[in-house]
Amino acid sequence: DYNEFVQKARKTLGVDVDSFYNFAFAGHVKAGKSSLINSIRGITKNHPDAAPVGVTECTQEIKFYTFPDKKFPNVRFYDIPGSGTMRHTSKNYYNDKMLHAFNCLIILVQNTLCEEEVLFAKTALNYNQPVVFVRSRCDSDLDSLEKNGEIEERTQEMVNQLISKLAQVYAKEVETRAPELKHVPCFFVSSISLRNLVSGKFNSGNTFYYQEAKFLEYLTLQSRHGKNVVN
Ligand SMILES: Nc1nc2c(ncn2[C@@H]2O[C@H](COP(=O)(O)OP(=O)(O)OP(=O)(O)O)[C@@H](O)[C@H]2O)c(=O)[nH]1
Ligand SMILES: [Mg+2]
Structure with a gap:
């Protein structure tokens, strides 16, 4: 039975839903899951308690992180090994990662919405689990466009236009290929911008902002739904 199945996963992984709201960051290998968790916590990968980040397959075990400054003491961020590798x-x-154990599933997506992430989201909806897509590394997309000569001078205005274009393409793709996911939000972000935002360095250098503020707002609202979360 469904409840028993979820309870069992929670017990196996030690996920405590009575005292914490538990977000799982899952998705394709190297999509930027661990970096995103570090940024939300306002730290860099060099912090002693940071989630390991790297260019090769990196996260191997499911592990949770909390806010270093105890800002939201009842929220846990679970870093999940990336999918699509030979090991995972x-x-x-x-099912292998028991993603049904978590209160909310954050699926990091690749450049294009792919088969695997659509499958994870559909499974989450079957479990009535809140689910969102996040496309991170948007700053890298801009770097590529600039290197290819497709864009010239970067401005926040131009970034806003790019994001609305990406969002339109995404919405159309979902509508035609996976209409059951049309209510699943998708946030376009950069871990670098998000960390600047969290640590209050909003106007730092040539950092541009995507949908980091919207994403943070989603996390806050979502965790408040957890009955025992007192923020
Ligand atoms: N420019 C840029 N690089 C990023 C961003 N997010 C992650 N990266 C880089 O992408 C690489 C992979 O990042 P990770 O956070 O380790 O990705 P992951 O999804 O946790 O990877 P696995 O645990 O191996 O699945 C690292 O070299 C990061 O520095 C981003 O928003 N912008
Ligand atoms: Mg990782």
């Missing part, structure tokens, strides 16, 4: 194949990823 995408086929049974949702």
